[in-house]
Amino acid sequence: MSFSMHKRGRRDGDQDGVEGEPRKLARKVAEHYSARTNQTREEREASPIIYLKKLNNWIKSVLIQRYTKPGDAVLDLACGKGGDLIKWDKASIGYYVGIDIADGSIEDARNRYNGETDHARGRRGHKFRARLLCADCFEVDLGPALKDDAPFDVCSCQFALHYSWSTEERARRALHNVSSLLQPGGYFIGTMPDANVIVRKLRHAEGLQFGNSVYEIRFDDHFRDKRFPSSQPFGIQYEFHLQDAVDCPEWLVAFPNFQALAEEYGLELVLKKNFHDFVHEYSQVPDFADLMRKQGALGDPSTGATISDEEWDAAYIYLAFVFQKSGKSTNRRKNVPRGTHQTILPEDIGFLQ
Numbered sequence: 001m002s003f004s005m006h007k008r009g010r011r012d013g014d015q016d017g018v019e020g021e022p023r024k025l026a027r028k029v030a031e032h033y034s035a036r037t038n039q040t041r042e043e044r045e046a047s048p049i050i051y052l053k054k055l056n057n058w059i060k061s062v063l064i065q066r067y068t069k070p071g072d073a074v075l076d077l078a079c080g081k082g083g084d085l086i087k088w089d090k091a092s093i094g095y096y097v098g099i100d101i102a103d104g105s106i107e108d109a110r111n112r113y114n115g116e117t118d119h120a121r122g123r124r125g126h127k128f129r130a131r132l133l134c135a136d137c138f139e140v141d142l143g144p145a146l147k148d149d150a151p152f153d154v155c156s157c158q159f160a161l162h163y164s165w166s167t168e169e170r171a172r173r174a175l176h177n178v179s180s181l182l183q184p185g186g187y188f189i190g191t192m193p194d195a196n197v198i199v200r201k202l203r204h205a206e207g208l209q210f211g212n213s214v215y216e217i218r219f220d221d222h223f224r225d226k227r228f229p230s231s232q233p234f235g236i237q238y239e240f241h242l243q244d245a246v247d248c249p250e251w252l253v254a255f256p257n258f259q260a261l262a263e264e265y266g267l268e269l270v271l272k273k274n275f276h277d278f279v280h281e282y283s284q285v286p287d288f289a290d291l292m293r294k295q296g297a298l299g300d301p302s303t304g305a306t307i308s309d310e311e312w313d314a315a316y317i318y319l320a321f322v323f324q325k326s327g328k329s330t331n332r333r334k335n336v337p338r339g340t341h342q343t344i345l346p347e348d349i350g351f352l353q
């Protein structure tokens, strides 16, 4: 894979224009997310999965608050529309690099960072400096483009790492990028589907699909025996539909294989928790219980509205993870442009291929 960085241009497809299947699927995922427009606050509140979205945000907030220190440099892989920017601001980070494959989402993240969206209503901009890039984080070696930004104290990959498990090469590239860009002692935090739960639900289903009124997972006939040998952990594709949010191919990530591969890249497991267990454990911590009330993650006592059974069941198909990069922390300070917010212009966004 050659490295090049340019302001705008072709990002998908290899040098001679012939695209392999994994890249085509990565593009399909990118197009799906790029096409999703930014919702207004009113539209968000009217979403049929509003409490699931709030619960997801609370879980990400807890991960961010637990594993980030003030002043940290953060790498957000598959940052999407910058939905976590406010959470990073609340954690008082010092520097942020966000990367996503979907150029439409990066543009939304730019507007959000600049305080030009409905989400930023009433906010005076984020306190930290930031850089945004458009790239396939699971294909491109991010090292050269980020040589002046790395090492990072925290790498976050929220609801996206499973898009790297279409092939072993992509899964390895993802972990190589994380590990090579993190400081020793730095944390890799994330959320993704829980393959254990998905396979269990599949085996309980009559056919090859299951779900409820808010989500559906569909495997194709290739997996009719519902067996997934651990010797073939990559490329286990299914179609995922989440109402008002997702409609695209995803890949199972069997956690034991993920943990073993992460260890090869010097990443040691710190935490792995299904969302249900995560909620039960961290909602007992007073600060996080307060945050849960403020964010209305399980419901709104003033109206009596609560998370629906279907949303709670959908939350069960996810897990949270934390890894730590091995080695002694050097606390090497980066030569990155710290300081307060600086508007990001369209031409500041880098496109990597």
Ligand SMILES: C[S@@+](CC[C@H](N)C(=O)[O-])C[C@H]1O[C@@H](n2cnc3c(N)ncnc32)[C@H](O)[C@@H]1O
Binding pocket: 026, 029, 030, 033, 034, 077, 078, 079, 080, 081, 083, 084, 099, 100, 101, 102, 105, 135, 136, 137, 138, 139, 157, 158, 159, 160, 163
């Ligand atoms: C469910 S969204 C999550 C966005 C964000 N992390 C959040 O939690 O709000 C998944 C994101 O992964 C991004 N994505 C999928 N495949 C990717 C890839 N190969 N490289 C970079 N981003 C990718 C999508 O464009 C999308 O923004």
